[in-house]
Amino acid sequence: xxxxxxxxxxxxxxxxxxxxxxxxxxxxxxxxxxxxxxxxxxxxxxxxxxxxxxxxxxxxxxxxxxxxxxxxxxxxxxxxxxxxxxxxxxxxxxxxxxxx
Numbered sequence: 001x002x003x004x005x006x007x008x009x010x011x012x013x014x015x016x017x018x019x020x021x022x023x024x025x026x027x028x029x030x031x032x033x034x035x036x037x038x039x040x041x042x043x044x045x046x047x048x049x050x051x052x053x054x055x056x057x058x059x060x061x062x063x064x065x066x067x068x069x070x071x072x073x074x075x076x077x078x079x080x081x082x083x084x085x086x087x088x089x090x091x092x093x094x095x096x097x098x099x100x
């Protein structure tokens with residue numbers, strides 16, 4: 001079984017690894033990609049069970065996304081290169097934020 005993540009998913013995962021759990025709005029601000037791109041990345045990561053989505057009791061419109069470290073460790077053991085290495089080498093923080 002092989003898993004390939006789009007660059008946007010790797011950026012989102014790297015941001016979650018660096019900053020901790022976040023809402024989609026915060027991820028958009030940190031990563032600097034379009035909301036639609038972030039939504040695609042989040043759906044991909046949730047589908048692969050690399051992150052998990054939990055309700056945000058402060059604002060039910062904005063769920064909170066967390067890294068599923070058990071799944072990341074499982075994937076790291078399964079693949080030669082390791083997901084953690086892929087995240088570290090591909091993550092480049094953006095100085096741009098997406099605002100209008």
